Amino acid sequence: MFLYILGELYTPYEKLLLPFDFDTWMLLIFTFTSALSIIFIINRLTKPIQQIVFGKKVQTPSLNVIGTFFGIGQLREPENNFGRLLLINFLLFCLVIRNAYQGVMFEMMTKEMRRPEAQTFEDLWENNFDVYYDVEMYNHTITGIDGWEKFNLKNMSLYDMPAFYEKNHNNPKLKAAILAHDTWKRFMIIESKTFWPTLKQEVNTLMAGFAFYPNNYFMYLIDRVILRLTDAGILQHFFGYHEEILNKFVYPEEPGPKILSLYDLSHGFIVWLVTCGVAVIVFFGEILVFLVNKRKNKIKIVVENVNSNEIIENFLDDSSKSSDSLGSKIETKTTKVRFIKIHPSENTSYNHHKNFENCKISNELVRAFRVKNNFSM
Structure with a gap:
């Protein structure tokens, strides 16, 4: 039988990469690269889509991804279910990967890890x-x-x-x-x-x-x-x-901890994929609910002159018209108007209205009116 000299010790920098094998590192790099690429694409889309995925008032989603991996908490949580599910499954995925890495890394730091010089x-x-x-x-x-x-x-x-x-x-x-x-x-x-x-x-x-x-x-x-x-x-x-x-x-204990392979961490990736699928289903469900509610709550806006009852503007509030053009049109007619909101399903007019008398109409007022949440029926 052959007896051979032990190999060189791993350097501290090499130990940083030892807890996972090559395939696991490549899959982790692919996962985070894909996440950052999706964030980059969504940042180029409209504001409502960004709010659905990231949440409101979230300025740096890319840094949030990196911070979540290192265990840093989120200051703002998404308001919709789709964004929350994405955050929850990513937190769980990072928890599994981070704890596995830290556990093996701790064992490697306390033991002498040598290179395998010869086997055959x-x-x-x-x-x-x-x-x-x-x-x-x-x-x-x-x-x-x-x-x-x-x-x-x-x-x-x-x-x-x-x-x-x-x-x-x-x-x-x-x-x-x-x-x-x-x-x-x-x-x-x-x-x-x-x-x-x-x-x-x-x-x-x-x-x-x-x-x-x-x-x-x-x-x-x-x-x-x-x-x-x-x-x-x-x-x-x-x-x-x-x-x-x-x-x-001749048969001592293992000289070092086991290097985790892709099979050992497969449960973390499976949970990540399953929860991503659930999040996608919730995403399409929220879009469907939003479209149904928008069609159901669509209202008609009538702007009329209080003095002469002259109708200045009559349109559906689907954000298809510019508030600037509407505001300038009202200002040229009168300073006293009333905004009347009517459901299309109702045959009668002026059943529900809110008067704005003795106030100057401006572009800011028109913009505020177009935000439905500011004016209840």
Whole structure:
């Protein structure tokens, strides 16, 4: 088996990108780029549409998106259901992503994260690792590996390997691997008391043992000794002691937290998509309700001269006429008028009216009149 030197530590700047894998980062960038692009397009549309999506008196929706991701609260909430649903699902999405990132980032800051240098034989020769081996292993181990001639081989005695590794195991600039069989690996672990990362790819195994003639007396004596050692529990104690050491140094805890993949964060993206779909349905529902109410509450406005009962203007309040032209027309006729609002469904005229006598008609007054919320029936 190959034992290799640990890789370099990740820098603090590299740790900022480690919590998520590449696919997750790309999807997050696409999500926020799409959100900012939609905001840019809506800002070029009419004011009513901006108020439906963003809410009233919201001046910087782009900064609100960035602030929401970092956990900054919203000063103004949208007044309609569509805008509120968009805000709620985006807050939930950012909560999942932000907490996942902060949790993994905290674990990475408290642990030593190293680069994975080698996993297979190909990694050893592609990264120019020096492979140290004992002469006894050359013929029956090295030559049994496909592509063994690509290794940069260096001779070293098995007895010198523990001291070599103990001296250099914290030197990430040294690209070195040690070839040792399992017995010597146990010996080196016990001697050096240091974690030895092992190549995950297996090396061909050499089966060693003793050969005796049939019915040999020495084989009978060896079997008796082994049985006595087994009955006394000595072998179990010996193997248990060494297995405990091996489990401590060969199979330690994971060196770092798991890097979150797109699958781990899929629930956040699914919630985002589902709530966006609900928000779109609510959006079209609000448009339908608005159109029905507009048709139902459409009124007729009659402006007449109070003195002569002369009708100056007669139109439907659908904001199709300019208030400036109406105001100038009234000012040329009289300074005393009355505004009469009549539902088209009613046959009689002047059933509902509001008098504006002894007041000067101006463009500002006409504009105020055209805002329905300022004049109740």
